[in-house]
Amino acid sequence: MSLYETLKHQLVQLSDDTATLLDDAEKITETGDEGLSRWKITCRTIARQMHEETMRVAVVGAIKSGKSTLVNTLFGGDFLKRGAGVVTSIVTRVRCSEKLRATLFLKNWAAVNEDIGQASLLLPAQHRADEGSAGFDLRREPDRRILERALSELAADQLITNDTRSAGSVLLSSYLTGFDRVQPYIGDDDSNAVFENGRFSQHRDFVGDDTMAVYLKDVLLEIDRPGPGEGVEIADCQGSDSPNPLHMAMIQDYLSMAHLTVYAISSRTGVRQADIRFLSMIRNMGIMDSVVFVVNCDLSEHESLDSLHESLKRIQADLSLICPEPEIFSFSSLFLLMDQIEDQLSPRDRDRLSHWRRETAMVDFCSAEWARFQAFLDHKIRRERSALLLKNHLERLEIVSSGISNWIGFQHALLTRDSGGAKALADRLHDQRGRLDRLKLTVKNTLDGAVHQVKNDMKRAVDQFFDAHGDGAVARLIHFVHGYPVEMQRYADSLQSAGFARTLYLVFQEFKQVVDRHMAESVNPEVIRFLQSQERYLVDYLDDIAGPYGSMIDDALARYAGALDDVKMTRREDAPALRIGSEMEAIRKMAALSRPTAAATMHYSAQIKTEAVMRLGFYKLVNLVRQAFKRPAEKARQEPFLAMDAAVKRMKRETERSILFHLKDHKENIKFQYLLKLADAAAAALQRQMLERFQHHGADLSQLVQRIGETQLDKEKITASLEQMEATAGSVKTRISDIKAKLQQLSA
Ligand SMILES: Nc1nc2c(ncn2[C@@H]2O[C@H](COP(=O)(O)OP(=O)(O)OP(=O)(O)O)[C@@H](O)[C@H]2O)c(=O)[nH]1
Numbered sequence: 154m155s156l157y158e159t160l161k162h163q164l165v166q167l168s169d170d171t172a173t174l175l176d177d178a179e180k181i182t183e184t185g186d187e188g189l190s191r192w193k194i195t196c197r198t199i200a201r202q203m204h205e206e207t208m209r210v211a212v213v214g215a216i217k218s219g220k221s222t223l224v225n226t227l228f229g230g231d232f233l234k235r236g237a238g239v240v241t242s243i244v245t246r247v248r249c250s251e252k253l254r255a256t257l258f259l260k261n262w263a264a265v266n267e268d269i270g271q272a273s274l275l276l277p278a279q280h281r282a283d284e285g286s287a288g289f290d291l292r293r294e295p296d297r298r299i300l301e302r303a304l305s306e307l308a309a310d311q312l313i314t315n316d317t318r319s320a321g322s323v324l325l326s327s328y329l330t331g332f333d334r335v336q337p338y339i340g341d342d343d344s345n346a347v348f349e350n351g352r353f354s355q356h357r358d359f360v361g362d363d364t365m366a367v368y369l370k371d372v373l374l375e376i377d378r379p380g381p382g383e384g385v386e387i388a389d390c391q392g393s394d395s396p397n398p399l400h401m402a403m404i405q406d407y408l409s410m411a412h413l414t415v416y417a418i419s420s421r422t423g424v425r426q427a428d429i430r431f432l433s434m435i436r437n438m439g440i441m442d443s444v445v446f447v448v449n450c451d452l453s454e455h456e457s458l459d460s461l462h463e464s465l466k467r468i469q470a471d472l473s474l475i476c477p478e479p480e481i482f483s484f485s486s487l488f489l490l491m492d493q494i495e496d497q498l499s500p501r502d503r504d505r506l507s508h509w510r511r512e513t514a515m516v517d518f519c520s521a522e523w524a525r526f527q528a529f530l531d532h533k534i535r536r537e538r539s540a541l542l543l544k545n546h547l548e549r550l551e552i553v554s555s556g557i558s559n560w561i562g563f564q565h566a567l568l569t570r571d572s573g574g575a576k577a578l579a580d581r582l583h584d585q586r587g588r589l590d591r592l593k594l595t596v597k598n599t600l601d602g603a604v605h606q607v608k609n610d611m612k613r614a615v616d617q618f619f620d621a622h623g624d625g626a627v628a629r630l631i632h633f634v635h636g637y638p639v640e641m642q643r644y645a646d647s648l649q650s651a652g653f654a655r656t657l658y659l660v661f662q663e664f665k666q667v668v669d670r671h672m673a674e675s676v677n678p679e680v681i682r683f684l685q686s687q688e689r690y691l692v693d694y695l696d697d698i699a700g701p702y703g704s705m706i707d708d709a710l711a712r713y714a715g716a717l718d719d720v721k722m723t724r725r726e727d728a729p730a731l732r733i734g735s736e737m738e739a740i741r742k743m744a745a746l747s748r749p750t751a752a753a754t755m756h757y758s759a760q761i762k763t764e765a766v767m768r769l770g771f772y773k774l775v776n777l778v779r780q781a782f783k784r785p786a787e788k789a790r791q792e793p794f795l796a797m798d799a800a801v802k803r804m805k806r807e808t809e810r811s812i813l814f815h816l817k818d819h820k821e822n823i824k825f826q827y828l829l830k831l832a833d834a835a836a837a838a839l840q841r842q843m844l845e846r847f848q849h850h851g852a853d854l855s856q857l858v859q860r861i862g863e864t865q866l867d868k869e870k871i872t873a874s875l876e877q878m879e880a881t882a883g884s885v886k887t888r889i890s891d892i893k894a895k896l897q898q899l900s901a
Pocket residue numbers: 214215216217218219220221222223234235236237238239391392449450451452453484485486487488
């Protein structure tokens with residue numbers, strides 16, 4: 154077990170023990186105490202959050218750059234299918250666990266039909282599955298027939314020529330082909346298929362077959378090996394350079410949550426156009442700082458270590474153009490993987506391995522680089538966690554534990570008095586409590602005011618960001634749509650051979666593909682960066698406001714304690730500031746909020762009335778042809794171009810309308826369903842922290858004071874229980890400082 158895991162388990166145990174201690178305390182008060190139950194919730198939450206906390210590492214890169222091989226190498230076995238296709242883009246998350254298990258998360262029927270609706274924008278208007286899509290349902294035999302016919306006509310018309318349209322039609326035919334086999338797994342609600350232990354490898358039949366994999370949302374593999382450690386998730390983001398912009402959006406969603414991104418490049422191909430595009434997108438998302446590169450060295454490709462170094466130098470130079478000081482690790486994942494699983498290799502691979510092993514210079518280089526990469530990853534993971542996760546929880550637990558000690562002290566002090574003394578003390582405390590309550594109210598009002606202000610600021614920022622008339626991303630997008638050039642002459646042949654309607658369809662396909670791509674590559678990263686900046690703004694604002702109150706509360710509490718001169722109080726000199734910065738992920742989770750997805754930004758096309766675009770083209774044509782009879786021949790030849798021009802204008806208008814309509818909706822969602830709710834949740838979290846702090850010294854003792862006057866109170870029994878609690882609390886404290894010391898070791 155790594156030090157992190159040991160500390161994590163200790164911390165979880167510690168919060169459980171503290172919660173039990175609080176149970177004992179509650180038994181003493183008999184009537185219950187709001188503060189005690191608040192602390193108990195804190196302890197339980199800490200234990201739960203520790204269990205759920207995940208550090209995410211995204212592995213991305215162009216097709217066949219060795220992503221899956223790299224992930225396999227990290228887990229020391231052939232778990233992920235290597236060399237899958239690109240029709241589907243699945244993010245495969247891999248984690249360590251006690252059991253070997255693959256969970257495939259499947260789309261529900263509504264999602265499948267929606268997907269088909271989107272892709273069938275690629276079909277000529279008369280075959281589209283989305284028009285009146287309330288109708289289309291893959292589960293119905295006649296609907297499948299229609300789709301089948303449309304696809305075969307599309308093929309016959311040879312309209313499937315370039316990548317984009319063929320990707321769309323391959324997607325559609327995959328859905329059709331896979332239907333029978335996948336049907337039993339899919340339902341009206343989201344469902345999943347689990348392959349455990351001996352059946353684990355069967356999951357590959359599913360993910361390795363495009364006709365079934367299209368039905369997948371994503372995949373989680375749990376591996377019974379130590380791998381990179383507990384609570385670390387490595388995601389193989391397959392399809393990063395897929396021609397389908399929706400795939401790009403899915404990967405952006407994972408990237409925006411990842412703590413580290415590993416970009417894989419094959420030494421065989423070096424840095425390619427697709428890499429540059431993808432990396433620019435990463436840069437636009439504002440997350441280049443968390444990217445490192447792995448160059449997967451193809452040992453058969455390079456004659457010697459020198460020639461490998463030549464390639465690496467070139468790669469480094471290419472990368473520096475886009476990332477100023479790229480952190481690069483170069484090794485052969487495949488070699489390292491084969492080396493780890495030698496006994497499972499086929500004779501051919503074993504040959505390959507022994508051949509590679511003879512290249513000692515390259516092997517030594519790769520091994521050293523691999524060791525360097527592992528050390529880097531390990532360090533990154535440890536630092537991230539000790540700083541953010543453990544430290545935070547430990548601080549809160551420390552507040553609770555010293556609070557409990559004080560609580561015990563108060564109880565003791567009261568029990569030693571007679572009813573007159575207790576009453577006098579209660580009166581004194583009453584005055585002090587008044588002051589505490591006033592401070593509590595002030596902090597609350599300040600927080601309320603801050604939240605109000607921050608919400609207004611965020612509303613304004615969102616409106617500005619989505620303003621179609623300003624100079625932001627949306628305005629640029631609209632400008633892009635306007636300015637999209639359609640070179641009519643390029644379509645002259647097509648107008649002749651395929652006719653007007655089909656040519657218009659072709660123009661529309663190309664146009665839509667370019668707009669989608671622009672959305673994915675330029676708009677999405679900006680939206681993601683904007684959301685992150687708003688989150689940061691929220692955190693900084695609240696932390697700045699609340700921070701100083703931390704010590705103010707502590708001072709007030711010290712005065713309160715002064716009223717009980719004979720009580721031993723723990724006053725922390727280094728009381729941590731009130732803040733929520735490092736807790737945002739937990740806060741989001743607790744409030745069941747998730748960032749609006751990049752995929753959702755792209756859904757504008759659901760609004761496009763393609764039929765309207767096409768029909769206009771058609772009527773226009775009929776009209777113009779009629780008129781053409783009355784015109785000179787030269788002019789008549791121009792007519793289809795004029796009609797096309799009109800149709801293109803209409804197409805742009807229609808697209809612009811749908812983009813604006815969709816983004817307006819999206820904007821309101823971001824505002825009201827996410828950011829403003831997040832502000833409330835963050836403020837509530839801060840409020841909770843503050844109340845925990847007040848409780849720290851200022852427990853409500855009125856109940857006990859009252860009971861002291863009652864003759865039947867068994868003082869001796871209570872004192873005995875308190876003494877027992879004191880001992881336990883003391884050991885909790887020792888354990889906390891113990892963990893604290895080790896934590897410093899971890900983050901060093
Ligand atoms: N020689 C050599 N081949 C490698 C290395 N890493 C991967 N390969 C091979 O390259 C091919 C692609 O590797 P994958 O790991 O499937 O690549 P990927 O990036 O996951 O591919 P996609 O998921 O299809 O995008 C496979 O046939 C691997 O065996 C390497 O370090 N050296």
